[in-house]
Amino acid sequence: MSEKIYVIHENDDWTKPLLEALDELNVPYEDWFINEGNVDLTKEPPEGVFYNRMSASSHTRGHRFAPELTMAVLSWLEGHGRTVLNGTHALDLEINKARQYTALEQHGIKTPKTIVTVGKESLIQASEQMEKPFITKHNRAGKGLGVQLFHSVEALKEYVNGPDFEEPIDGVTLLQQYIQSPDSTITRCEFIDGKFLYAVRVDTSEGFELCPADACTIDDQFCTTTENTREKFKIMNDFDDPIIEKYETFLKAQGINFAGIEFIRDEQGELYTYDINTNTNYNADAESKVQMHGMKELAKALASRLDKVNTK
Structure with a gap:
């Protein structure tokens, strides 16, 4: 019997582009919205590929305990040997920046004090x-x-x-x-199934709310208090830096399949990594200019994982 992909999340706006990309590929999936509910640990979970997109900011959307319920679900799935992408350890780092920094430093990746x-x-x-x-x-x-x-x-x-x-x-x-960037930018590196996809330069001159999701960007347009002619998000398809290899090694060791990792350079050129987003989003406007599409690549990666499960 052919299995399907289960997309675990709590934000329809952020997940819609992924589901559309899966539809384009004609890949079977189930939209698994987790907020409240229950999980019977005595039962056998379904077969398939389970992709976790639970967010640390879920409480801002009224989903206070969604990560706790998701952690129980992921533990249940992993305990039964299911294919889980961005599993319990990824979620643990998503909701705890202190543990992010400890893990990064253990891999020789510099973080701010x-x-x-x-x-x-x-x-x-x-x-x-x-x-x-x-x-x-x-x-x-x-x-x-x-x-x-x-x-x-x-x-x-x-x-x-x-x-x-x-x-x-x-x-x-x-x-x-506080790390002062000489040009008021940070860089976000996107990874699909542990491999580097592209880097995005993000203009921070208007503040710290840097979510690249289109649903966030729409709101940001109404929050602008100063004129800014720079692009908020700009994909750098020629980005090449030794930090990428370190990030890929880190993600593999931590069992993280999909992530956006953010860093900032100070005036001396020193690089500081300060955030790991395991519930990563992409900006459609920036992607259209370079014809690179994170959600489509993510959907392809999920489809590939599903093929492997179906051919076992």
């Missing part, structure tokens, strides 16, 4: 140990949640004790070294 804090007083105390300026960010985030730039401890105190403080969903706030 980071202090993990729980509690407002601990956050303020930790800021006294950091060089200025510094940023805060949420440990379980996505979409730039909780990212704020501070030039002094006093400014941080005012924010933390004021009405605008964003409480992180897991209680963990990261205090991080």
